[in-house]
Amino acid sequence: MQADDFLRDVTAMRGLSGDEGEVSAFVADAFRPYCDEVTIDAMNNVIARKKGTGPKVMFCAHLDEIGLMVVSIEEDGSLRLGQVGGVDPRILPGQRVFVHGREKLMGVIGAKAPHLLSEEERKRNYTREDLYVDLGLPGDRVRELVRVGDQVQLDHRYTELQNGRVAVKTCDDRACVAIMLQAARLLQGLRHEADLYFVASAQEEVGSRGAMTSAFALKPDFAVALDVCHASTPGAPAWRTHKLDSLVASMGPYIHPALREKLTETAQENNISLQTAVVPRYTSTDADQIGESRSGVPTALLELPLKYMHTTVEMLDLNVLKEGGRLLAHFAAAVRASWEDELWT
């Protein structure tokens, strides 16, 4: 499957943290043609293995998404909202959502009426407490179809912009799942010693819980986590943002320096452009949990720059996504058993 087709389809799949069943099944099916074994574990992690005789390498990108949850149902049928992962309430007013009740229901997010706002309230952003979902249904019908705890997914509209740039929700981090899928596809035509595991992990947005259990189960020798990072936008701090048009290899205490070096060497050998990010402490990605699994796993972090992270219009450059697939495939093919001796020298 082509990367853009996969991205369009996978970003529409239901999969809030803790409820990844639908997206996991879809991702597992996508990996099957390119892998020897594909399983879905108890946490909804998808684990796709491409067998090899060399070191065991884990690649990991998360497939869960941020979203909302029904926390109460008003008399008039409007739904009050909690969040799953970090949802910026500023993106919500006037947004369409899908409520996964007994049926999939479209709704529109409304806000406290303007004429009921105090002067003070007019000057600040709406909070989640000011907002509700309108299903266009009478209260009684809503109570038949919706229960407290039902998940609410943000609108998914795959939007093709200029220069191969695309905006859609949940590029964080399904775009990196797409990178892994590209790599698995390209590896059909490459030799690899390594025993490769592509893990599409669950529950990253609530603290890398899927990466924790999958790393424990797999006992990898090395790992590369893949996640999105921030591309430059007006007003954003420069040191935390990067250009949209090339991949990023992070460095810092949570990243294994020798493994990172292998990644940058592979990029150079294959003419793949790579930016450097400096992360002084934890990376807030699956790399952190994988790195601390069992007695420790040397882990690198490959990142895809994204504008407007955690909105419905997360924007990336498709070419960078494809370059990511190429880099990961060549990196996988380059892994040798001898790397073990080079890690701590």
Add this chain to the structure above:
Amino acid sequence: MDLRTLTEAFGPSGQENEVRKLILDAAAKLCGDVSVDRSGNVICRKKGGDPGKPSVTFAAHMDEIGFIVTGHTDDGLLRFQPVGGVDPRVAVSKWVLVGPERVKGVIGAMAIHLQTKADRERVLDYDALYIDIGAREQKEAEKLCPLGSYAVFDTPYTEFGDGFVAARALDDRVGCLSLLRILESDYAGELCCAFVTQEEVGLRGSTGAAFHLQSDIVIVLEGTAANDLGDTPERFQVCVPGRGVAISFMDLASIADTQLFSALQDVAMEHNIPYQIKRAVTGGNDAGSFQRSGKGARTCVLSVPCRYIHSGNNVAKLSDIKAQADLAVAFLNSL
């Protein structure tokens, strides 16, 4: 003509061409005297033969709220301002179409991870919002979306729930749809249907139309704010989708003619057309200009209740749109 086609047409105030073209084509099939006046309004006249009957104009506006490009940044983003009243809080993280060529764009905002506490509370106003079309640099953005390009929310027409619709520009394409139905009617007196421009930026089209039309009675067909959900106390609900067409006694631009206000209710009751009274004195519309132009006219407003008006997703109930047209036609027949 269907509501999907009307709401998906591109028509922010000042660039109503696409809507006007649709309406000219549809109206030509229903009326022999269709013209465009000096303010860009589409005027459809049916003469009638009976000078004893009052002359009646029904009016709805073709334009919608939107945005206009005011500049370009070095890295290819578009600066923009609203056209009409659009709360910047509904613009964040939405899709837009720029220009009649419909260049796709998104309105992003700095990621939540990068915000300070002050950022989270501060409303992102238009000087801090940008349309991103994916351009790499200023020249490319200028070429695709020159200064002065208009933009609208990119919202597909979607029916949902129990007979509801979510769409862009229900304010006031619902009124345009009703006008086309009225135009099918025969009336013994002089009848005019006016599809006007630039309501959202100061009732400008209707001011021009009112000056030359000079009808005895003007009924304005609108979409108005509902504000009924989310535990809003009953007395603060402006009107409620599903309870029928809303008849206004007063808004911020005009006071309804009391006889018309009363007669419209009588006609609705007589024909079992669902109606409600708009409870809050909010908003203003073309009735203001029609009432006070030239020698003046008796006016009243019939509105379809719309939730989240002036956002990318207006929500209305289809049965209320039907009630608006039903009441207008029944009223005309009662004269």
